Amino acid sequence: MRVVLKLGTSVLTAGTDRLHRPRLVDLIRGLAAVREAGHEAVLVSSGAVLAGWETLGFPPRDRTVAEKQVLAAVGQSRLMHTYAQLADLYGMNVAQVLLTADDFRNRTRYLNARTTLEGCLSRGVLPIINENDAVAVEQIKVGDNDTLSAFVANLVEADLLVILTDAPGLYTADPRLDPHATLIPEVARVTPEIWALAGGAGSHRGTGGMHTKIQAAEIATRAGTPVVIAPGDAPDALSRVVAGEALGTRFHASGSRLEARKRWILAEITTGRVHLDDGAAQAVRERGGSLLPAGIHRVDGTFGRGQTISLLAPDGSEVGRGLSRYASVDLARIAGHHSREIEGLLGFTYGPEAVHRDDLIRL
Numbered sequence: 001m002r003v004v005l006k007l008g009t010s011v012l013t014a015g016t017d018r019l020h021r022p023r024l025v026d027l028i029r030g031l032a033a034v035r036e037a038g039h040e041a042v043l044v045s046s047g048a049v050l051a052g053w054e055t056l057g058f059p060p061r062d063r064t065v066a067e068k069q070v071l072a073a074v075g076q077s078r079l080m081h082t083y084a085q086l087a088d089l090y091g092m093n094v095a096q097v098l099l100t101a102d103d104f105r106n107r108t109r110y111l112n113a114r115t116t117l118e119g120c121l122s123r124g125v126l127p128i129i130n131e132n133d134a135v136a137v138e139q140i141k142v143g144d145n146d147t148l149s150a151f152v153a154n155l156v157e158a159d160l161l162v163i164l165t166d167a168p169g170l171y172t173a174d175p176r177l178d179p180h181a182t183l184i185p186e187v188a189r190v191t192p193e194i195w196a197l198a199g200g201a202g203s204h205r206g207t208g209g210m211h212t213k214i215q216a217a218e219i220a221t222r223a224g225t226p227v228v229i230a231p232g233d234a235p236d237a238l239s240r241v242v243a244g245e246a247l248g249t250r251f252h253a254s255g256s257r258l259e260a261r262k263r264w265i266l267a268e269i270t271t272g273r274v275h276l277d278d279g280a281a282q283a284v285r286e287r288g289g290s291l292l293p294a295g296i297h298r299v300d301g302t303f304g305r306g307q308t309i310s311l312l313a314p315d316g317s318e319v320g321r322g323l324s325r326y327a328s329v330d331l332a333r334i335a336g337h338h339s340r341e342i343e344g345l346l347g348f349t350y351g352p353e354a355v356h357r358d359d360l361i362r363l
């Protein structure tokens, strides 16, 4: 399984004012155990602002945006330093990937982020993601790491998103305020009734409370990824959730991953068209196979890397649509050539396919 784990500030501090090292050791050990069991893991971690506060001593409350950005800039490197040291104990290498909303909106950046994350996973490196708080202002922010973790789950097409927090799961009301609140173990679909359960902004250090977690659950489950909100202080929480144990609240996937991908590909109307030879048109139409540059004999229109293009058979009929791995100028230069010539022709390569089969839909 490919698992995205989101750790909120509330989990990293374990109820204190600082990064709680023993808690971090437990969490990293949990990640190592899940990887040992053969799963892939991506970590989305908050805690930069908190770590900045720990270092510089000025609390984030009532600070200006610029001051919070300083806290995040200082704290992010501290946070990564701590993670790198702990991961080292378990023989893991870590990578830092800082993202903002633009990285999900802009296709080129989206694809580049995806390529980097896939590259990390294929090399056994643990990617640790946070919002790029130091440069992102409100308008271009995702804004909270629950939502960010759902975007990341979609980006890497995760099989499971686990959000660990300081509550035992989703309750019928905020358990801090209502002693009679009870745990909801399963959510088949995020309905208005579920939305109504989210209280206010959560703990004094966290962002968003249950509201953003429900939002994350809705985004991820619609795209085919189940989500579990579980208590960060439960022993071996991650391994237990990954093993399917009923811990916290499980949100079932409501959509399919394929449908989500199709929507993404079809959502963009472009003028980019490539004309295929008979063999390539047949490969796409009949097998949904990748399109190699060798099968393209003409490129029409201007498009960037990662944009949707139409694939046309020699008779002009549209056989498919997909995301181009190359910009139109580059694709025109490698059209008709064998993939091993790409690097010689362009001086770089984004891989042997013009459109990878994972990014292609047949029409």
Ligand SMILES: Nc1ncnc2c1ncn2[C@@H]1O[C@H](COP(=O)(O)OP(=O)(O)O)[C@@H](O)[C@H]1O
Pocket: 007, 008, 009, 010, 011, 164, 165, 166, 167, 169, 170, 171, 172, 173, 174, 175, 176, 197, 198, 199, 200, 201, 202, 203, 204, 205, 206, 207, 208, 209, 210, 211
């Ligand atoms: N229905 C609910 N069920 C559980 N927790 C809730 C609910 N409504 C609000 N909360 C609050 O959300 C908090 C978790 O959010 P937050 O403090 O932002 O955590 P994190 O730092 O992990 O993102 C809980 O401590 C709890 O007080």
Ligand SMILES: N[C@@H](CCC(=O)OP(=O)(O)O)C(=O)O
Pocket: 007, 008, 009, 010, 045, 046, 047, 048, 049, 050, 072, 130, 131, 133, 143, 144, 145, 146, 205, 206, 207, 208, 209
């Ligand atoms: N990006 C910020 C955290 C934002 C956030 O969503 O926090 P939390 O609700 O604790 O997961 C940071 O690293 O401080």
